[in-house]
Amino acid sequence: MLAVVFEVQRKRDPEKRWSWPVYIAGLRARKRCPVILLVMCVSATVADWCAQPIDLGHPGLTLTPLVLKPDAVPVVTDRQEAIRSPELATLSAVAHGTGPYRREVFNALLSGAAAIDDERAKLYIDIVCAILPQIAKQELEEMMLSGTYEYKSDFARRYVAQGKAEGKAEGEATAILKVLAARGIPVSDEARGRIMGCTDLTVLEAWVERAATVDSIDAMFD
Numbered sequence: 001m002l003a004v005v006f007e008v009q010r011k012r013d014p015e016k017r018w019s020w021p022v023y024i025a026g027l028r029a030r031k032r033c034p035v036i037l038l039v040m041c042v043s044a045t046v047a048d049w050c051a052q053p054i055d056l057g058h059p060g061l062t063l064t065p066l067v068l069k070p071d072a073v074p075v076v077t078d079r080q081e082a083i084r085s086p087e088l089a090t091l092s093a094v095a096h097g098t099g100p101y102r103r104e105v106f107n108a109l110l111s112g113a114a115a116i117d118d119e120r121a122k123l124y125i126d127i128v129c130a131i132l133p134q135i136a137k138q139e140l141e142e143m144m145l146s147g148t149y150e151y152k153s154d155f156a157r158r159y160v161a162q163g164k165a166e167g168k169a170e171g172e173a174t175a176i177l178k179v180l181a182a183r184g185i186p187v188s189d190e191a192r193g194r195i196m197g198c199t200d201l202t203v204l205e206a207w208v209e210r211a212a213t214v215d216s217i218d219a220m221f222d
Helices: 018-033 044-050 078-082 084-095 100-115 118-131 134-146 153-182 189-197 199-212 217-221
Strands: 003-009 035-041 066-068
Touching: 018 035, 018 044, 018 153, 018 189, 035 044, 035 084, 035 100, 044 066, 044 153, 066 078, 078 118, 078 199, 084 134, 084 189, 100 118, 153 199, 189 217, 199 217
Parallel strands: 003 035, 035 066
Antiparallel strands: none
16 A cells, blocks of 8 residues: 655745655554655746755655656546546646646546546545636536536536535634624634534524624524
């Protein structure tokens, strides 16, 4: 078994040179297997920075991240190729999802996702959506619902609907915290976690109303 720590890096972040070794050591201890660090970069300049060796201080211990530049990832637009390797199609969508062939790349991604189980398909599309700029993400979601390609329409509708519901729940939770903060009502870390972790819109809407009148956070939950 081989474990992979996979990260996408959009800009230089000096903190990563401290956290990446921790990720590798922690995963190696949990999985009891070799671990590699794979960093995908959206620009060649950032990729060159990420590829620099990290001296861990102990003699002989130096971590050199494996780095993927955008031009090292093929532009996958052929659906049959995506079906043969949905993972490669996913990397292609990450690297080229804002390029001139993005619609063809997205079509290939979705064709590859259609060939695998829903759990993996959701994971791969989640990865792409988390990395893409908002405009490109919206374009991908519109394609999922448009019916202009061969795909599992039921899964596509569920996926997009779930994303919208999660976004609305997060918005309601944020509104609750803003109301409480404006009224000067203290919110413990436990209460904040409970609010932000709630996905029931009915409950959240009730909390929004209570947040405007309660005298304590405990009263809002009653």
